Every structure is written in structure tokens, then in C-alpha cells.
Amino acid sequence: MTLEATTPGASYGSTASGSSFYAAMRILPRDQREAMFQIYSFCRQVDDIADSNGPRDERLAALQEWRNDIDALYQGHPPARLADYVASVKTFGLKREDFLAIVDGMEMDVPQDIRAPDMAVLDLYCDRVASAVGRLSVRVFGMPEEDGILLAYHLGRALQLTNILRDIDEDAGLGRLYLPREGLLHAGITSNDPQRVIAERALPKVCLPLAQRAKAHFEKSDEIMARNKRRAVRAPRIMSKYYHAILDLLLERGFAAPRTPVRVSKITRIAILLRYAIF
Numbered sequence: 001m002t003l004e005a006t007t008p009g010a011s012y013g014s015t016a017s018g019s020s021f022y023a024a025m026r027i028l029p030r031d032q033r034e035a036m037f038q039i040y041s042f043c044r045q046v047d048d049i050a051d052s053n054g055p056r057d058e059r060l061a062a063l064q065e066w067r068n069d070i071d072a073l074y075q076g077h078p079p080a081r082l083a084d085y086v087a088s089v090k091t092f093g094l095k096r097e098d099f100l101a102i103v104d105g106m107e108m109d110v111p112q113d114i115r116a117p118d119m120a121v122l123d124l125y126c127d128r129v130a131s132a133v134g135r136l137s138v139r140v141f142g143m144p145e146e147d148g149i150l151l152a153y154h155l156g157r158a159l160q161l162t163n164i165l166r167d168i169d170e171d172a173g174l175g176r177l178y179l180p181r182e183g184l185l186h187a188g189i190t191s192n193d194p195q196r197v198i199a200e201r202a203l204p205k206v207c208l209p210l211a212q213r214a215k216a217h218f219e220k221s222d223e224i225m226a227r228n229k230r231r232a233v234r235a236p237r238i239m240s241k242y243y244h245a246i247l248d249l250l251l252e253r254g255f256a257a258p259r260t261p262v263r264v265s266k267i268t269r270i271a272i273l274l275r276y277a278i279f
Contacts, residue, residue, distance in 0.1 A: 023269070024238040027277045028140075035088035035140045036235075042085075043102060043133060050106035051174075059110050063103050070099045092139045098132045105129035109176065116181040116192035123157070125178070131156030134236075142232050151224045151233075155240055158217035162247045165207055165214070169259060172198045179206050199257060207255035211247060218244050234276060241272045 025036045049062045069079045074096045078086055088094060105128025108114060117125065134152030143151065164171075164178040171178060172194035184190070184197065187205035191197055221240055225233040242264060249262035 023273055023277075024235040024242075027234055027238075031088075031091060032140050032142075035092055035094075036137065038085050038088055039094075039133065039136050039140070042099065046103050046106045050109050056110055056112075060107065063107050063110065066103050067100060070096060070103070088140075094136050094139055098135045101128045101132035105132065113175045115175075115177045115194065116179060116184055116197075119180045119182055122178065122180050126157045126160040127153075130160035137236070141235060143228060147224050147228055151221055151236060154217045154220040154224065155236060158214050158221060159239065159243045161210055161214035161217070162243045162250070165211055165250050165255070166246055166262065168203075168207070168255075169198055179210070183209060201256070203257070204255040208251075211251055214247055218247070237276045238272055241276060242269065245272070 025033055025040075028036060046063060046066050049059050049066075052059060054062075069082055072079055073082045073085060073089065085094075105125060108125055108128070114121075114125065131152045134156040135149060138148030138152050141148075168179070175194060177192060177194040177197055179197065181192070183206040184192070187200075187202040189197055189200050189202055189206065191200075197203065218240060221236075225237055225240070245264045245268055246262060249264065253260065253262055
């Protein structure tokens with residue numbers, strides 16, 4: 001349940017992926033749809049700050065302003081840019097800490113670009129930029145508390161790891177490398193320079209275990225969605241199936257250079273919508 005926007009490394013990537021978000025959200029009732037687009041707008045705005053070319057100290061200050069505005073929203077004094085969020089926060093019980101976690105996740109790329117984080121840091125990053133979005137989203141979808149949080153945990157990580165595997169080359173062009181340090185060292189790669197790493201012949205040895213980790217999270221997500229009301233999981237199921245299709249294409253293509261971009265076909269996207277949008 002990550003939302004698509006503009007950062008290659010985070011959960012907000014390409015135009016093609018963005019269409020999956022719009023397709024999934026358009027099937028929702030109006031109040032849910034409006035709340036989801038508010039969450040999406042928030043993610044876009046803080047993501048654009050983190051991904052801009054502005055001085056790092058200015059970006060840090062701008063992200064802190066968002067934290068201050070979130071605090072003001074929950075203190076009953078919403079700033080103009082969050083005034084429309086009041087009803088959604090109240091109706092769906094959206095949590096302040098999840099909005100703040102998203103800001104914290106975006107900020108992880110600001111003091112310096114992320115390069116070969118250890119698995120603990122990578123998992124924290126996934127939780128903040130993806131699963132936190134999921135925790136907000138499942139409240140809007142109307143899922144039970146426990147299963148909603150579990151779904152956000154697993155599906156957020158599945159989507160984010162898929163993004164990382166899809167965007168290896170694009171991220172490297174921005175000076176970023178999200179592949180875990182442990183995986184690189186296990187494959188005999190000691191550099192954390194993105195351009196050097198993506199040219200390594202051993203790169204598939206790093207990517208394949210990460211892909212299997214994503215698959216395991218998809219499987220857990222499927223189990224959770226299967227035991228919940230179809231109407232409550234329509235939107236996350238569409239996102240899950242779309243991203244699982246991306247992961248399958250990545251595995252079919254492989255991770256050795258040169259890596260051609262993968263794209264889910266229009267026919268596949270339509271088939272996913274027809275199968276899972278109807279309740």
C-alpha cells in the first residue's frame with residue numbers, strides 16, 4: 001500500500017506505477033477516495049522536498065515545517081494546506097504518528113544519500129516510507145485494526161522492496177543505493193558506490209534474495225486479505241497484484257546488466273482491475 005509519486009527509490013515512482021494507484025483508488029466510495037488522495041498529496045509534497053536539488057539544510061527545514069503542520073492539525077489548529085484533512089482524520093481515525101513516520105522516512109535520504117544500508121536500516125526505511133502509508137490507508141479502507149496493521153507491515157514492505165529492485169539503475173543515477181550491505185558483502189561486493197555496484201557481475205546474488213523476501217511478504221499479504229471482507233481489501237489487492245506482476249517481470253528478466261526497464265502490459269492491468277475491482 002505504498003502510494004506512487006515521483007521518487008524512484010521511495011514508494012512513489014513511475015508514471016506507469018502511478019496509474020495503478022489511480023485505478024485502485026477510483027473504485028472507492030467518495031469519502032474514502034478523497035481521504036486516500038489527501039494521503040497521496042501529503043506523500044507527494046514531502047517526497048518532492050526530499051528529492052529536490054535544493055540545499056540539504058533547506059530541505060531538512062522544509063520537512064520540519066511539515067512536522068509542525070501535522071502537530072498543529074492534531075492540536076485543532078490546522079494550517080491552510082491541511083485544512084481539508086480535518087474531516088478525514090476524524091472520520092477514519094488517521095494517526096499523527098503515521099504521518100510523522102512518513103516525513104521521517106523521506107528525511108532519511110536528505111542529510112546524505114542512502115547507500116548500502118544494513119538490513120535493519122533498510123527495514124526501518126521501508127516501514128516509514130511504505131508501511132506507514134499503509135497504516136493510514138487500511139484505516140480508510142475500513143479493515144479491522146489488527147489485520148490492517150499486519151497488512152500494512154507486509155504489503156508495504158513487499159511493494160517497497162519491489163520498487164527498490166525495479167529502480168536500481170535509476171536510483172544509482174541519483175547517487176543512491178538501497179540494496180542491503182549484508183547482501184552486497186555476501187556476494188563479494190565491498191563498494192557502496194552506486195555506479196560501481198550496478199556494474200558488478202555478482203549483482204544478481206544480491207537482488208534475488210531480496211526478491212524472495214518481497215515474495216514472502218506478498219504471500220503473507222495474500223493470507224491476510226483472503227480472510228477479510230472483499231470490499232475492504234479491493235484497493236490494496238489491486239496494488240498487490242500489480243506490483244507482484246512487476247516483481248515477476250523482474251525475475252523473468254533477471255538482474256544482470258544490461259537491465260531493460262519492465263512494464264506491466266495494459267492487458268494485464270485491465271485483467272487485474274476486472275478481476276478485483278468488482279465486489
